[in-house]
Amino acid sequence: METEKPFDALIIGSGVGGLSIGIILARLFRNVAIIEKNPLPGGLMRGYKRNGIDCPVGVHYIGAFAEGQPLRRMFDYLGIQAAAERMGSAGPIDRYWFDDFTFDLPEGIDAFADALTAAFPKDRRSIAAIAGNLRVIADLQNSLVFLSSAATPFPDTDLFLPLAVYLGKMNCSRRLRSVLAVASRWMGLSEQDCPVIYHHLALTSYLLSSWRLRGGGPGLADTFASRFKELGGSLICNDPVETILADGGKVSGVRLASGRVLRGGRVVAAVHPKTVLSMLPEGAVKPRRARRIRDLLETEGLFAVNALLNADTHPALPHNVYRLHADGEGWISDGVFYQLRSGGEGKSLLMMITRSRFSEWRRWEHTATGRRGAEYGEEKIRRVGLMLGKAEEIFGPLNGAEIVDAYTPLTIRDWVSSPEGSPYGIRRSVQQLPVAASFHRVAIGGLFFAGQNSMAPGILGTVLGSFQTVRQMIGQERFAAVYEELSKESKP
Helix, strand or coil: EEEECCCCCECCCHHHHHHHHHHHHHHCCEEEEEEEECCCCCHHHHCEECCCCCEEECCEECCCCCCCCHHHHHHHHHHCCCCCEEECCCCCCCEEECCCCCCEEECCHHHHHHHHHHHCCHHHHHHHHHHHHHHHHHHHHHHHHHHHHCCCCCCHHHHHHHHHHHHHHCCCCCCHHHHHHHHHHHHCCCCCCHHHHHHHHHHHHHHCCCCEECCCCHHHHHHHHHHHCCCCCEEECCCEEEEEEEEEEEEEEECCCCEEEEEEEEEECCHHHHHHHHHHHCCCCCCCHHHHHCCEEECCCEEEEEEEEEEECCCCCCCEEEEEEECCCCCCEEEEEEEEEEECCCCEEEEEEEEEEEHHHHHHCCEECCCCCHHHHHHHHHHHHHHHHHHHHHHHHHCCCEEEEECCCCHHHHHHHHCCCCCCCCCCCCCHHHHHHHHCCCCCEEEEEEEECCCCCCHHHHHHHHHHHHHHHHCCCHHHHHHHHHHCCCCC
């Protein structure tokens, strides 16, 4: 069944990328729809409930959200009100716990440089140079210059080196390398893969300010969805897109699993680019270009555990903890992220996250959530035990810990159609940057990409990508009015 009137824009996927670009387009056009395969919108923002406990998945904390900072200004443009608690005002944002030393990450670039210098005085010159680069990046972030022009604002070619190469050129000591390397893991990248510019952008955003959402990811998802519908947008859930319709090299709409056909000459894919290929008609994308997209490597997946603890013995912590292992050169070989938050009713919720390759779960590749069999459950239980044992090194005995849930890359794959279950999407490595940029040019008129794969993962990177995609859709001249509104609050 077709709609009576074509849509001005059709958006596939309702994660933060789909919802944010949906709100922008709903402000610019009259008739915009978001199509979501799951019963509720939000993607990885949504999280899930187990025994009445909210378990975050994709939103544990956000950065650059203070008044006047880039994420807050973009939220202001979108009309998003998000209640959040600032981290770092009475202690560190993060505690990095290595085998032979610890480091507390403070708020602010100057404070960060001072803490590094106090910890590694022999690296004073390298620290000063890196801090100088971070200040430049902070100024660029605060100006949202990424959206003012298609040209790169980064003249320093060293910023496009792998982080490991760059820190080697800077003659950083082993321990300094380890501390600086952590930010690359926020994007699912190793130091050898992560471009310096992505590392600096991520690190700077959290140094500007770090926050925990009071309503968690689900609250943020609901706020985005309500705002979209308030602007007249149509939100269609529980009916996935099966086919992107294309005629004569141009998109003409989408066909849903229900058989419903929605017409429109602009389609925004806020889902994984490999998933988009499977939605397009045979031959719609040239074989060479399709192959380059299919060959893109993914970031690693995650194994995560949520456990309830007695709040009297294990009260909530205002900062995050990273338990990290590094090799002889200082590069991170393994690690676990911990967040200990209030779980209500005298309980604390301990979240434990570590990397896990899709290959470790490949034997269950052709199964679905809830129907993976006993061996899968046994493997999860085994890994949960290992995670609890590691956590006791930091938090002491966890006797009586109540396991709420554990999820694997397969869980993420089925939830948001990420081919190998990566919550960070395609690997935006130095080697893949040219190809990752080129999937926007699929030679099909009216098809655009949004979401974390269009620019960078994380709330900030994804929302920035939504504005960038809108610029591509409407042209720089018309986008100038959007940029002007974003720039009104350019100063904190």
